[in-house]
Amino acid sequence: MRIIVQKFGGTSLSTSQAKERVIQHIKRERDNGYAVVVVVSAIGRRGEPYATDTLLDQLQPYGDYIDLKERDMLLSCGEIISATLIGAQIRAAGIPAVVLSGAEAGIETDDDFGSAKITAITPERIIQHLNKGKVVVVTGFQGKTKQGAVTTLGRGGSDTSATALGAALHAEIVDIYTDVNGVLTADPKLVSDAKPISKVSYAEICHMAREGAKVVHPRAVEIAQQARIPVRVRSTFSDDEGTLVQDATWEHNEHAVLDRHVTGIAYALGITQLHVSGTDKQLHDPQLIFETLAQHDISVDFINVSASHSLFTVQAQQDQLAYTLLTERELAVTLNRECAKISIIGGGMNGQPGVMARIVAALTKEGIAILQSADSNAAIWVLVKEEQMAKALTSLHSTFDLNR
Known part of the structure; x- marks a missing residue:
């Protein structure tokens, strides 16, 4: 059957x-x-x-x-x-x-x-x-x-x-x-030439879903991936087949030829960046910082730890609590509010030189400062100010030829 x-x-x-x-x-x-x-x-x-x-x-x-x-x-x-x-x-x-x-x-x-x-x-x-x-x-x-x-x-x-x-x-x-008729390369409300994506891997759609492209829940995709069942994201109001989500066999094929390494771009708003360092009364102590936040159910992201300071982000609705908790521990805290996290997503980026260079060049050309960055096998994330996010999305969408 x-x-x-x-x-x-x-x-x-x-x-x-x-x-x-x-x-x-x-x-x-x-x-x-x-x-x-x-x-x-x-x-x-x-x-x-x-x-x-x-x-x-x-x-x-x-x-x-x-x-x-x-x-x-x-x-x-x-x-x-x-x-x-x-x-x-x-x-x-x-x-x-x-x-x-x-x-x-x-x-x-x-x-x-x-x-x-x-x-x-x-x-x-x-x-x-x-x-x-x-x-x-x-x-x-x-x-x-x-x-x-x-x-x-x-x-x-x-x-x-x-x-x-x-x-x-x-x-x-x-x-x-x-x-909506499947997954698009970017939010069409912000990027006018966003295009439908015909096929994505499980990993790519999970990244997109977690970072703002809320057409399917990542937990559901993970179950489908474990069972190796294809998923299609389709529109009720169309007979088009939408976006097919399945194993990306080319991810395991070193001889595969990809005409683009980036599949789509997503974003998340309402983010605050925290810079935390020591004071005369309290040394910079990453363990103290993150244990304090964890005890109060404050989730952190974009984590960079060095000998002199810790740099990370929290959701905007929790930034004042985080500030209060850490300053009570006599740490020096600086808040950088109204930031946006941009996710450049694509299974084809893994092992490909020059992707970050193109991101930096595109944003620099538009006068957009990268406040932080991070990466995984299928995504690169950059933190920018919210007021520059729309311009950043459009620039990156064009840089990686997603409008074709």
Whole structure:
């Protein structure tokens, strides 16, 4: 049996026109010979009645009285509503279908309510229905503990449900449907000549997702990579195949010829750079610095440590707390607020000389200072001021011929 998993996000289910497109995608894959499993998110976004954030907002007035287990019971309602409605619409279109909750689909998790991790999937019930020719609609974002309590999987949970089910069912492919036609080389709101990307590696899409290109959750991609299942990021409103995510075999082939080494550019805002050094009363002590921040759940990035100082970044909403904690330890702290992290991403950069030189040349030409930099096998990151970010994105996009 050839199985395909189709995941539809909230915007794909928010209007009658969108839901009709969902039905068309299901029909097409059935006509192509696939047994179809559909995973759905809650309908719409914050402000719409059944969106996850709207449900979460209902609890905010109760503060410390919120029980995490009961909160997950509430948050799971959005997917139950959307699955029930789309299941009925599928049957109305003449296609046999059945709706299963995450628990009924065999998704078992730990008991970390609000951010549960999938520990096992027993998909026998899904397979039984597929063997009867039914489309199986599964509520995304949720599962159950061994004790039967409802859990939710945290941000991107429906993407995670889809790829985890794809792995458990040995699906041929997982399609993630959104309101954009795949992954673009850059944010089109900031880079006018951003282009669609036809194919990326798992590593590249994970970098893009973590650094701002939020079309698929990195946790979902990691599950697909482990199971070696291709993922397509597609638009609900188009029949185009979007962006294919799969193993980049050329990464392991030293004779492969690449016409470009950079695949895309992403960014993150709201970052503060900290310069921390010793004083007459307290020597520069990196262990003291990072243990202090860790004890208060402050995550750090862009870390450079030398004998005289430490340089790193934190999220802007935590910079005042970080400043206070470190100055209380009698360390000298300087804040550089309103910074942006730009990610130049591409599996083909690994081992290629001259990439950083081109980045520096492009930004220098535009008068943009690089405040810090870091790199990995598939990405180079540079820190710049927020006010220069848009110019930096456009310059780098052109430098690496991503507009072709």
